[in-house]
Every structure is written in C-alpha cells, then in structure tokens.
Amino acid sequence: MANQVDANVKDDLKTQFVTREGTYRLLTLSEYSRPNRVGYSNNQSSPQVRVSIVTLPNLAHGSKPNSDTGGATNAATAATATTANTTSNSRTSNGATQHAGTTGAATTTLVTANGGGAGGDNSTVDARLGGGISMHSMMNGGVVDQNGLAASQIYGGDRICFNFGRDLYVYAFRGVKKGTEMSKPIDKKFYKGTNPSCHDFNANAATPSGAPLLVGFTTGQIQLVTPQLGPRELRKLFNEERLIDKTKVTCLKWLPNSPHLFLASHASGHLYLYNEELPCTAAAPNYQPFKVGDGYTILTCKSKSTRNPLYKWVFSTDNCCINEFCFSPCGANLALVSQDGFLRVFHYDTMELLGIARSYFGGFLCVCWSPDGKYIVVGGEDDLVTVWSLQERRVVARGQGHRSWVSVVAFDPYTTSYTNWDGGDFSDDENQMHEYTASREARFSGDSTGNGFDGFDKNLTPLLASGRQVSSGRPHSSSFRSDASSAALAPDKLAISYRLGSVSQDTQICLWDITEDVLRHPLTMRQRVNSTQLNDTSYMNGGVDADGIKVIRPIAMGSAAGSPTKEAATSAAAAENSNSSSSKFSTANCTISSQSSNANTPPDECDSTAVSPPTVAAAPTSNKPSKSHANSNSIKFPNCISATKSDSLDGGNGQRPANSNYSTSGYNSKTSNSSTKSSNSGSGFSAFNSLTQRLSNFSFLSNSESKKSATISGSVGGGYEGSNSTSHRQHRKAMSILKSYNQHNSNHSSNHHNNNSGNSSNFANSTTLELSGVSGSGAPPIGSSSTAHSFGSLKLSKSSHNSSLVAAAQSAAASVNSYDPMKLIGTPACPRFEECPLLEPLVCKKIAHERLTALIFREDCFLTACQDGFIYTWARPGYATHVAQHLSPSQAAPPGGTVI
C-alpha cells in the first residue's frame, strides 16, 4: 500500500477474516453510530471513542407484577403501562409524564430538568453541569408508534454506550440477531463546554430497564446517570467544581460487585475512589496519608464526615497519566497502566503493590486481565502487546504486529481454550488420577490425529462442555476449587491457550494465540549463560532428539502443564508425570494467590501433596497406556531440568532453540536472530501454536517415552524416586546455578521437591522454600518476587488462598527497586527485546480508515469502535445469520486462507 500518497484511501477494508475456528464476519446492519451521520468530521483531537456495554437482567417471561413486561425485551407489545417500579410513570403516557418523573426524581444537583416534552417522542432534558458546562439530553423514551403502542421502552437485553466528540449515545444493543435501529437511541446527550471521555455501566445495579452509567469528562467532572425511561433519580455530579481534580477523566470503573463504589483516574495521574452515595467535599479536599508504598501513596480525605473522594492514589513517577485500569476477574487485583510506561498491579483491598512492568518504551495505553486472572496483557506506544505474568511477576512475552500504538487489548474468554486434565493433578485420589491420565492420553491421541486446528477445537470443547472434569470425569478437589473459584471465569479450568485481541491506531485488528509454553519460557536468555548441562541424562531426551522442537514440545507440555521453567523445575521435582499438571495447577492457584513464580512452586507443593501421590500413581499407569503421558512426564522431567537449567544455566539452549522452530515460521527467523547472540538459548523463546504444541507434545512424548518412560514409569513409587534421583542430580546443578540466580528460588523448591517426594516433604520444602525465598528475597531480578514466592508457598500450604494473597501482597509490597527505565531494562519487568519471546499475530487485518479505539469480545460476536464514531459488530463463526445476505459474493470465503 502506500506507494501513493492517497493509497490508504484505496485500501480495501476487511469485512471478514478466517481463523482456525472459522470465519468472522462484519455485520453491516449491526453498526452503531450517531443517528444522523453527518459527513466527515474531524474527530481526531476528540476524546477516544469508547464503548461500554452491559447486559440487563431480563424480566421474567411471565408477567411480572409490576413491570410492564409487555415491553419485555423487544418492546413491541408494550401495551400498557403499569407502573414499573423503576420506570415509575406509566409507560403508556408519553414523554410528558416521564418528564415529570424525571424532574421530580432529579434529586441531584444539576438537573434543572424538565424537558418539556416536545412532542411525544423524546423527552429532553437540559442540565448544567457546572463550570459553564451544560448537557442536553434526549431520551427516546415513550415513543408511541403509529399503532399507538408504546414502542420503545426496552427491557432487558444489552445496552451499548459510546461517546463521540461532545456526544454520548446509548442504544439497545441487539447483537448479531437484529440490525440496529439507528434512529432510536435510548438516550443521547450533547454536552457543551466539555466532552465525555469515558464511561462505565454498573452491571451490579442494573435493572431490566437500565443500568447506572458513569460518564467522565475531559474537564474532570464525573456524571452518574441512568439512561432509561422514567425517573432519573440517578443524576449526580462529582467533582463538579473541579476541586478534586481538574484534568481529564481517563478511565472510570465500578468496583467489582459494588453498586455504589467506583474508581476514577485522571490525566493528572491520580486515582480516586468515590462512593456514589456520598457528596463531594465542598471545598478542595485536604488529604492525609493513609498508606505509603514504594512509589505510591494513598491519601484519604481529612474531614469529619465521610466525603468523596474516599481515597486518592498518587504515584511518584513523572507524567503518570493513568490511561486505563482494570480489575482482575476475581475482583481482588487492580492493574493500572499509565503514560510513564508502567503497569502497576495492586492487591486492591490491601493496597499493596504486587508488581510492575515497564514498556519497552513509551506509555502503556491499555490493559486487560486474562480470564483466569493469571496474566495481564498491556499495549502501548511501543507498538507491542506485552504479556505479564502475575505469578512470576515478569514480562513473559511480547507481540509484534501492529504498525502503530496499541489502543486496546482484550482477552477473548470464549476462544481461550482450556484443558481439563490439569485438574486431575490436584486430586488426591490416585484412581482418579489414572482415569485422568487415560483421558488425557486419549486426548492427545485425538489431537495428534487431528490437525492442529482440530486439536484446538477439541481442547476447547471439553472445556466449554463442563470445565475440566468432563473428560476426566474426576471430581475436583474441593479445596482446590475454592481457591480457584476466585478466578473468575473458569476457576477449575486451566488455560492452555489464550486468545487475545488488540486494535491499534494503525486501523488494524490483531488476534493472537498465546500458549502456555510461550508463557512459561524462562526468563532471560542472557541468564542462561551456557549449558554444558545439556548432556545430562535426563536432558538427553531433549538432547538426543537434537531437534529442538521435540525437546521444546515437552516443555510445551510441561508448560501446558503449566510449568515455566521454574515450575518446570518444581514439576520435575514433583514428579515428571503429573508435574506438568501440577504445575498448571500451581499456576491456577497462583493466579489467585498471585505469588511470583516462586509461588508456583508452593502451589505445586501444596498440590503436590495431592498431586505428587497421584502423579506417582499416574506415572505407572501412564507409562504404558499413555506413553505420551508417561513420556510427557519424563519429558517434562527433562524439560524441567532443561528449563531449570535454562533459567539458570541457559540450559534451555538446545531445547529452547528448538522452541524457536515453533509455529510461526516468520517468527523463527526473528528468534534466530535474537538468539544469535546468546547462542541457542535465544531460540528458547518459542511461541507455540496450540496445534503445534499439542502435536509436538505428542510426538515428543513418544520419543521420550521410549527412553525415559522406562525409568519413570518403572515404578510408581520407585520410579518416582528414581526420577527424583535423576532430577536430583540436575537439581544439584540447578542448585549451584540457583545460587547465582536468586530468581530460581522456585527451582530450589522444585529441587527440594524432587528430593522429597512425599507431600509432607513438600510442605517441608515449602517451608524451606519460604525461608530461602525470604532470604533470597533480595534476589536480583525482583526481590519482591522471591519474597512473594515464599509467602505464596506458605499460604499455599495452608491452602487458604485469599489470606495468602493478602499476606503475599503485603509481603510483596515495596519490592520495587526502581522506577528508572534505564535500570529496569533487562529485568523481568522490562526484558531486553531479544530476551523475551516474541509473538506474531494469528490474524492482522485492516478494518477501518481511522484508528481503532475499542474492542469488546462477546459470546456471539465482538465489537470494534473507530475514532470516526462507528461501532462495528463482527459475528463469530456460525453466528452471522441475518447478515449473510449482505455479504458480497466475493466474500463468500475461501475457507482455507487465513484471510481474504
């Protein structure tokens, strides 16, 4: 493109694209924008167009007493208008009554409302927002259509809100099933003197007729409205006189599960907690320190009565405009990204800093948690998508594919594939373990047969079907679950492959698959200096294979199993077999516990109590039936070893390099390049596609099986021990290595594990670990991590996640040594470019002429917004029903290609 000055104009925009799960199609009828589309208007300097969406509770299908259910979701019937509670006034009546309602209800300040019900159509409200700012609001409320039916009160369903310039619109979001009714916004507001810059619905306080909506403005005010018909008792203004903060509101979020509390960030870099029910301070608030952390301070208002803001968070770096923040799915943790290039992760309740990451350069613009809460992805002005592990407190991968700043990143929870079998690890019951292994084996075989894509789907399906246990049929260990439960989406499921989407100012959308093998790659290649170790017997497997790929695979498995190198080590210790699984488990725990990588180990241990025994059992069983399984174990073993080595030694080398092969071919070259410096190790970073990974695992297993399986599988207990011994050897090496690298504490733990096969031993280990961890806390990479680690282990052992979390958080606090990017480069918070696995996008498509500003994944579709004010709906594969006819024939789609 671009040979011509005006080339971009001619670029064809994609209206559909293909991924392995099928074809995504743009639904041209499901397009939201301003009702009256004017010609091109320059919205470039306006606030970013953002989209909020909420699902309202549906009215019961039967007639509910109060509600004008007639209108239920789609309204048409609407007949009557009994008084709905929320919609106080009778529906039948038109705007006028509603107006009355509004005015009456307008408890709050600003509304001078009265909208005069011009015509029956729309109720309009004018309000002054203070500071010379005014609002004109038009609700498309009690419209009576020609049939005399009240058309439009819409109950239930979804609401979508977006801002454009000085305007704010609320529509009923009709998803993929029906086209939009652009002429009938539920609410539209025009502001003078300010622009809405962000907004958020409160899903917790949603009623069938609407949900409270917070709107932030470029001038600093925050408004709370309820875009729905009827009385608008919710109409409040915060920071009205700009006494609290004069700068633009950059992000607003209701606290998870809270009907009244919300957080607001400003361009000033400050973050405020408000209670919607409280008034703001009348004068500029006086603050007093409430908590002082490393690089941040939390202030509280010094006043007799409780006033807003409840808390004010201040960060110490320059130019710290908070661009976005986001709560973890479990609601416990808060991640903030800011213009100073930092990601900060807090345990919200304790206000403890859990960790930081630094952009490669420039500001971070957007942030999103993985559905399981284990990872955070951020995007920014370095054009990269950066994945950060909460457990390990390090940047685990970067994605390069955008041609400009990444404006939004979002995990797609519906396409993230999980694996059940991890769960098995934790259960105590050996028998179940057997089943588990078997099932697992079956799965692998299946995967192997299928092409990678199939494998992917398969994985996905079981998960979706019922969480992990489905295939295995094993009950979960209760304790585990509870822990896991904190993770929002699928606590019991362990993700093997995350789907991630990102949109950028380059007008392109990228989809990424992030597999755990990538995520689990050891830290920096530079750390792995060289590994003579490769020679180790255990290692041999990998070494023998010679092709790094196979070797890697195991890792992948292991990784899938979820052991990062550290974990790997642990896992190795745990038992080759279940290790992987255990490691995953640990990861799962970790998510909750959020400990550093170290934490992983602890979880393992805890798990290991459960796990290890099963693992042992599993091992034997696995040996023959599931060679793969056994193999995997064995493999893992080597992997683990290698991994550990790689961490410390660089042992990863052979293997790692192999990794480089992985998936994306293009990628290889890059990795190789990067690797060049540090020989093999560079290759270590690999990004596997789920497919490849699976396959590879499979293949690898077979390989390894022949060799190691014998030893490992040989005897349950004995075999296990034997493995231990082997591991032990490596362990020793690892130990030595470890000394040099504190980071590897986890390895330590793992090693210990190896030595001590028993659960109890594990615990003991854990304790030791903790100690070591504590001592090691000073560890170079991140002291915090080590400390955290220790904590994690403790807690884990206790198996009380939450508490552990808190404690961990506390312990972890103040781990940050420096916010100087010059010092952070090369650390886990900001690895050098060649030290970090580099991902390439699965799909990268230009879908707009203007920069993209929003991306929301839903079950049947995803939404993108563009700075020109258009919100597009893209149907997922199989959901594009009504729109099909609109597709041009040419789009009919070559299924095979990645894209058209």
Added chain:
Amino acid sequence: MGANVSQLEREIGSDLFPPNEHYFGLVNFGNTCYSNSVLQALYFCKPFREKVLEYKAKNKRPKETLLSCLADLFYSIATQKKKVGSIAPKKFITRLRKEKEEFDNYMQQDAHEFLNFLINHINEIILAERNTGKHVVGGAVSASVSAGPPSSTTKSSSSNSTSTSTSNSTTTNGNCSNSTGSLNGTSSGVLDVSGGSVTAITTPITLTNGANSEPTWVHEIFQGILTSETRCLNCETVSSKDENFFDLQVDVDQNTSITHCLRCFSNTETLCSDNKFKCDNCCSYQEAQKRMRVKKLPMILALHLKRFKYMEQFNRHIKVSHRVVFPLELRLFNTSDDAVNPDRLYDLTAVVIHCGSGPNRGHYISIVKSHGLWLLFDDDMVDKIEASTIEDFYGLTSDIHKSSETGYILFYQSRDCAA
C-alpha cells in the same frame, strides 16, 4: 511580542521557570522559518548547545564561519538578561546565504536540507580548523558520499517507500538523489558524513575517514553507524558494510508510528533485475537480499520523515500528511546483532514541524522540550504548550484537508547522555 513574552513567563510561573534558561524567538527575515525552526531544535539539544557554546568560549576571535555565527547566536541567546524575548539571527542568515547559494534567496527552503547542510558544514569547519595548515580532508570526502535514500533502492518490499530511486530527492542534498541506482544502495538515509563514503563491501566497520580518525564533537553527537548486510542469493555469501549517518530518513505510511517506519527502514529488500548486486565472491551481478540496520546508535537521533514525495503524475513534490505518531520515548527495533547499545533509550526533545500543503510553501515551526516543559517556537513567538497537544502534529488520517501541521524532523536524545 512583548506581551506574548511576558505572558509566557506568567504561564510558566516564576517559580517554575528554569534557571539559566532562555526562551527566545528568532525573527524571520523572509522565509527563514526553515532555519529558525531547526536552530531552535538544535539549541535545545543540550549536547549540541553545550558544544557550540564551548566552541564560542574557546575561539575568541575566529574567522567568521557559519559555525562562529551560530556560536555567536547561541551565546547571545544564552546570555540574555531577559528570560524570554526574541532575537534576530541576522549575522547567521547572512553568512548562510553566503555559504550556500541555494539558500541565498527568499524562497522557502527545506528544513531538513538545511539541517543536513548545517551539520555537515559545521563538521567540516571543525575538521578544517583542526587540520589548520593541512589540506582539509573532510569536505572533500563528504561530497563523495552517495547518499541514496534508504530503502528506495529496491522495490522496497513492505516498506511502502514511494520513492523509487527517483523520489526523495528533495530532502537530501541534490547530489544524492541519483546515486540510488547503484547496486549497493549506498548509504541509506544518510546525511552524508564526512568520512562516510564506504566502499569496501566486505569489510566491517572501517570508518573511512581515517585521515581524520579523530571524530569531531559533531560526530560524537549525531553520528551513528548503519550496517548494511547483503546476502548474495547465488553464493549465499553475506557481506556487510558500515556507513555513517547523521540522521535517518524514513518513509512514512498512513496511520503508522515512527517505530514502524524505522522497522520498514530495515526491512529486507531484494536486489534484482536491473538493480542487482555485484558480488565479489561470484565476481558478477547477482540477485541479493539486503537490509540495513543500526549498529551504532547516536547520542542524538535525528529522524527525518520523508513527507515530500515526488509524484510523477504531477511532476512535482507532494506533501504526504499521513498520520505518523511518535512517542515521547523511543528505542530502536532495527539494531544489528552486534550493536553496542541496542536498547538505548531516547527521549523526544524537539520536533521540527511543517505547516502547509507543499514543500515550497507553508511554514516551519518547532516544538522543544526544556526542563519538562514543552514550548512552541514560531519564529519570534514562543508559547508554552501541553504535551497532550503534540498529537496535533502527528498528521492527518484523510487527504481531505489540504493543509496540515505535521512532524517533519524528530530529535531524540539518548537518556544516558542527558545526565
């Protein structure tokens, strides 16, 4: 401007006004904004300013050169009693018009061309003064550098460089434009460096300016090294050569970042058809793959966005107003494997902005960062601006608007030298 000046002072606030700092506009002598904008940007490149002032201190009674005029100008600004105001760079402009006839008129000039000329000329002056008595080598050598535009030599694969060998002549000095035809692609985007003519294909980094092996402070500040690796597709031999540069000239694409433009700059390109590569090993012209990466990162990285493209259908240069975002902080992705400090962190310190619709009309202004403040210099006017308004200078996403205010030359200063 008196009013404006005081207003600026008020805006910044006396408490916050940086001590020992002076914000002085430069009077326009008739289309000299190209010079004013570049001079302001250079003035706020700390290392450069310090060296110029140092030169002033060391050479009390120099023969008048462009450098001495520049030093006088900088010294004059730096020693003003008032903190803000405006000053007339009359002597400098007069001298400039004497030095180079292209600038000896009242036409609008290309700011990058001026920057290119100025830096090279200063370098030559330093070399000449160093070699007093000897025959000056610097000038002669520099002329020989064939500065073809970077990726332009080949059908740049993805780099979208509109420029085939023809285009892009505007920005570079006249002499460079045609050299691109040569197989080696020559120095890409190189503002030719005095010693920059590199011919030995296989030899690594020989700085050819051996005669004056001692680098000048201009080298120390602005000079980086590009290494161009060429792999002959016939014999697979990889040859590399190094080239010095004072700035990098990058093609711009719509809705991209400067980061992306730099990556494109280093894309692998294939030399084929009539642009083949003369392989020393094969002793013949062969198809080859070539890419250029940065081997030595300069202290101040000057990036020139090639916004003036020659359009054959119009037979003239057209301004490309594409929206190209540039972060306040930058690292380079396109460094070579043997780069010394590949993760050097840069801070944006100044931007020369072109306002208007075409290369020969319009206006130049500059924004600079000084002590955490962003200032806009528009000839004799100085205004404080918010960092958030920098986005107004990224460019346009549509071609509807004829006129635009777009970043044209970016000055990134390495953070490790800032202290």
